[in-house]
Amino acid sequence: MKTSSFPGRYDSLAKVSEFVVNAAKEAGLNSEEVYAVELAVDEACCNIIDHAYGGEGLGELNCTVKVDQGKLTVILSDTGKAFDPKSIPDPKLDVPLEQLKPRGVGLYLMRKLMDDINYETSPNHGNTLTMVKRSQSDN
Amino acid sequence: MDISLTEYKRCDVVTVSGRVDSSTAPKLEEALTSITEAGRFKIVIDMTDTNFVSSKGWWTLIETQKKCKRYRRGEVVLVNVMPEIRSSLDMVGMGSYFQIFDDLTAAVANF
Numbered sequence: 001m002k003t004s005s006f007p008g009r010y011d012s013l014a015k016v017s018e019f020v021v022n023a024a025k026e027a028g029l030n031s032e033e034v035y036a037v038e039l040a041v042d043e044a045c046c047n048i049i050d051h052a053y054g055g056e057g058l059g060e061l062n063c064t065v066k067v068d069q070g071k072l073t074v075i076l077s078d079t080g081k082a083f084d085p086k087s088i089p090d091p092k093l094d095v096p097l098e099q100l101k102p103r104g105v106g107l108y109l110m111r112k113l114m115d116d117i118n119y120e121t122s123p124n125h126g127n128t129l130t131m132v133k134r135s136q137s138d139n
Numbered sequence: 140m141d142i143s144l145t146e147y148k149r150c151d152v153v154t155v156s157g158r159v160d161s162s163t164a165p166k167l168e169e170a171l172t173s174i175t176e177a178g179r180f181k182i183v184i185d186m187t188d189t190n191f192v193s194s195k196g197w198w199t200l201i202e203t204q205k206k207c208k209r210y211r212r213g214e215v216v217l218v219n220v221m222p223e224i225r226s227s228l229d230m231v232g233m234g235s236y237f238q239i240f241d242d243l244t245a246a247v248a249n250f
Contacts, residue, residue: 010162017158017191035191035223042193046161093232097205102198105231109194112230 003064008049008078009056016045016063020074023065027072029135036113037072037133043106044076044129052080052127070135077128082121142170149250150181152243156188159196167196171203180206180213181250185243187219197233204236214238218246 004019006012020041024034045061053059059079066073091104110117116132140163145152151174159167174182182203186192200215207213216238220228228234240246 010160013160013162013193014158017160032223032226035227038191039193039227042160042191046193046195049161091231097201097208097236100201100205100233100236102194102201105194105197109227109231113227 001064001066003062006061006063007057008053008059008061010046010049012061013042013045016061017042019063020065020072023067023074024072024133027067027133027135028070029072029133033133033135037074037131040110040113040131040133041074041076043109044131047106048076048078048080048127051083052078054081070137072133074131074133075128076131077126079126082127085117085119140166142167144170144174146179147247150183150247151179152183152185152247154185154188158191159189159199160191160193161195164193164195164199168199168202171199175203175206182207182213182215183218183243183246183250184215185218185246186221186224187243189224190221192224192227194231197228197231201233201236213250216240216246216249218243 006016017038021034021038024037048061049056062077064075085107088104088107090108110131114131115134118130121127140155140157140159143154153170155167204215207215218240220239
């Protein structure tokens, strides 16, 4: 298990990505699965910066990776505002181009890309998002 | 992320390499706005060397697509999109908003 902390800013995204991509490769995930992890984690970090902290430079992104053979667990924690993922509806995507609104896609992608997602919040420990990706060959 | 712009007679080609995420998408948006503000709405995005696009990146392209398609004055088309990127675009249902070409010549010839 490895943990790294990054400043909650957009220019940390590439570094967070490198950290989780290395772990995903180590877990034996294929290139499609590695990309899924990279994208889900990027979207999650943006949600933390934009919604939990409400802007850049207002808190840390803490990322823990746990590598098992054929399975990667990514734990992201922050000390920002809590939210209820169930309160975020899936975005309306099957609409004419003019009516598309840039909302809710990040969470939708995370749900689609990862095998398990769990969100916990506590007044003392902040928010913890746990996401699991398994290699297809182990399913 | 690096961006290079080439203005052709028929269209503008924007070559994007590296990562398009919340940190770099504003730079892409700026480049695309410079083209549309010059009254040019036929845009080819060459993604041969693009290795990551987050939803922020897609929204940047969607907003430009809206501007270009308005009054049927043009379009944004994509070239050589990596399979993983394409699959995520389809996953959020945005694949249908873009024509995707396998090579640059075909994309430019489309205009």
